[in-house]
Amino acid sequence: MYLSSMNGSESTALMGKTALVTGAGSGIGRASALALAASGAKVIAVDRDEQTLKELQADCGADIIVADLTTPEKYFPDDLKIDILINNAGIQHVSPVEQFPMEKVDLMLALMLRTPFYLIQKSLPYMYRNKWGRIIGISSVHGHVASPFKSVYVAVKHGMEGLHKTVSLEAGANGVTANTIAPAFVRTNLMEKQIASQAELNHISKERVLDEIMLAPVAIKRLIEPNEIAAMVLYLCGPNSNSITGSSFSIDNGWTAK
């Protein structure tokens, strides 16, 4: 699908580059891994779900690492030799602050903030040696604005924005860029699970959650498709990306326009 939608130069643009994608088994991570592979990159796909990783491997020839990304020390060397890092793996948990389980707080901080930091720290030396690197955090519209019951998610996504901005300043002189992509609701498993949680919390049907909660803040009333996020990932790694750093790219149906 990606190959057929690209011209010849784009399909080899990332030849010789190695890209590590976290949470590559599903949704945005899977779409990004497929797009990077179709552009010629060697993809290292990481996820805790072995089955979905094997499917991805069959689809695009990615190397796979089955890993619990809350403890990256167990799986990755100190000198991580990758050119492109996509910090994507994430989960959502919706709950009022006073009922938010502390073990979920720790899990979300580890997976979505500590691990991205860890992977950045371990991959920067190799990128600096090569004077080229691309670091992309899949943040969220919730890296820019808050919503009730998403305190920890909002906190980690704001943190992810700050992390990638800081890295952009430290890494710029070495040819390494760091940016985030901040989507509103994307049609993935994560979003499907949220519909059920929001229905329970707000005492409304799943059907009403989409219209009355999820699509209420946006100008364009549609869900975003994972390959639309992957297209931005590709752009930020591609031949016209040398001066793009420290930025956060909203793909949010106009959520943050007001």
Ligand SMILES: NC(=O)c1ccc[n+]([C@@H]2O[C@H](COP(=O)([O-])OP(=O)(O)OC[C@H]3O[C@@H](n4cnc5c(N)ncnc54)[C@H](O)[C@@H]3O)[C@@H](O)[C@H]2O)c1
């Ligand atoms: N779907 C949306 O509406 C949306 C919107 C904005 C941002 N995002 C962000 O996009 C990223 C990807 O989300 P998605 O919607 O594609 O979700 P998804 O549930 O489809 O995919 C997430 C992947 O991460 C993996 N994962 C989760 N915890 C893990 C762990 N501990 N170790 C290893 N792998 C783990 C899962 O197995 C899964 O394959 C997340 O960071 C999410 O916050 C999603």
